[in-house]
Amino acid sequence: MAIRYPNGKKYQPNTPSTSPAQKKSVSYGKRGMSLEQDLNDTNAYYLANKLAVIHKKPTPVQIVGVDYPKRSSAKIKEAYFKTPSTTDYNGVYNGKYIDFEAKETKNTSSFPLNNFHPHQLTHMEGVLEQGGIVFIIISFHTLSEVYFTKFEHFQPFWQRMLDGGRKSVTLQELREVSDQIPYGLNPRLDYLNIIKKHYF
Numbered sequence: 001m002a003i004r005y006p007n008g009k010k011y012q013p014n015t016p017s018t019s020p021a022q023k024k025s026v027s028y029g030k031r032g033m034s035l036e037q038d039l040n041d042t043n044a045y046y047l048a049n050k051l052a053v054i055h056k057k058p059t060p061v062q063i064v065g066v067d068y069p070k071r072s073s074a075k076i077k078e079a080y081f082k083t084p085s086t087t088d089y090n091g092v093y094n095g096k097y098i099d100f101e102a103k104e105t106k107n108t109s110s111f112p113l114n115n116f117h118p119h120q121l122t123h124m125e126g127v128l129e130q131g132g133i134v135f136i137i138i139s140f141h142t143l144s145e146v147y148f149t150k151f152e153h154f155q156p157f158w159q160r161m162l163d164g165g166r167k168s169v170t171l172q173e174l175r176e177v178s179d180q181i182p183y184g185l186n187p188r189l190d191y192l193n194i195i196k197k198h199y200f
Contacts, residue, residue: 054091153177
């Protein structure tokens, strides 16, 4: 039976803007697509729920060329990324300073240490000496596995490389000294639970 409005037009049920197939590709299907996005979403959740204040530091950029097409506007013509001076994320949780680096790899059996810069390790050592909470989050993108590693457990692998040893950390080695962060919906990667476990 066709239902009609008083103006004579047929009733048309609202059609969703996305098909069921499109809906599936959102949410869980995209987990681990970008570690940075997952962490940014997680930090936004923490902030909105007043759990912690943690932000990604902006990437330093050196501007070398600017064009002024109008007096009221400027257009950057040339710029270069500077080498980051510290780590990716920092903030405060439960009265403690939080500082961590986040790295992603497509490798399935090891994590290459050349993903780090020596000054980042020096910075993390300094934060640890001052009593801050310092750790590393490593995502094995292909495996959809993310690990939380306390800096003091990661540092020996770096030292081993400096002493002439292997230039990577095996996945098995990392698993032995880390906590796996499970994927969730809200928050995406709840690393605060692991911080609570180790530090509070």
